[in-house]
Amino acid sequence: MKDAGAGGDPNSKISSSSTASTPRATASANVPRGVGPATGVAINAEPYCTIQSNYTGGYLGAIAGxxxxxxxxxxxxxxxxxxxxxxLVSEPTDDPPAVYYAIQTVNGNFITVVGGDAPAGEMHIDGTVASGWEELEFVPVNEKGLYAIRTRYGYYLSGVNGGGSLPGDPVSTTSKIDPRGVWRITCGLSEAQS
Known part of the structure; x- marks a missing residue:
């Protein structure tokens, strides 16, 4: 395993048989951009990644895939x-220049942040096409491999009570980066690795 680091080609798509055949939607011109300048970076995200709470050490998971x-x-x-x-399916944009990612589960669904600023309970994983609500930036925090995950609307994903909750609504959004919203992104896992 290796930690995801900044770098790579921000214009390249992650290719795989499951993502290559998934129809892609383009974000509407009316979708508001995140607050402030684009600060996300490209992630070396092939082929699979884990998203771990830096606050509790627990991993983010999609129930039933x-x-x-x-x-x-x-x-x-x-x-x-x-x-x-x-x-992490890359969604590069030119307006403003940024790299957004859609987080795709092993079953091919996408994590959706309803409205882009969802309180706990308004995230779901039933989307089959990535658009504005599924597009997220990974903003580097302090050390290599640690990121805040920001919606296109400028809100950050954060573990409710720091995480540690199994099924339910363990992730919400906040208007700023807090310790519960720092994630370790580890990529380079093969399909057989857990």
Whole structure:
């Protein structure tokens, strides 16, 4: 395993059989951009990544591998398995220049932040096409491999009570980066690795 680092070609798409055949939507011209300058970076995200709370050490997981509208996420699993493995599908833009990612589950669904600023309970994983609500920036925080995850609307994903909650609504959004919203992104996992 290796920590994701800044670099790579921000204009390249992650290619795989499951993402290559997934139809892609383009973001509407009316979708507001994040507050302030684009600060996200390109992530070396091939082929699979885990998203771990730096606050508690628990891993973000998609219940049943995705496809659920409610109770879709868990945060707190101490050892990643298939549900905790994601693809980061790049969505480069030129207006403003930024690299957005859609977080895709092993079943091919996308994590959706409803409205881009969802309180706990308004995130689901039933989307099959990535658009504005699924597009996220990874903003570097302090050391290599640590990121805040920011919606296109300028809000940050944060573990509710720091995470550690299994099924339910363990992730919400906040208007600023806080310790519960710092994530370790580890990529380079093969399909067989957990």
């Amino acid at each position: 995705g496809g659920l509208l409610t109770g879709a996420l868990q945060l707190g699993t101490p050892v990643p398995d298939a549900w905790e493995r994601f693809k």
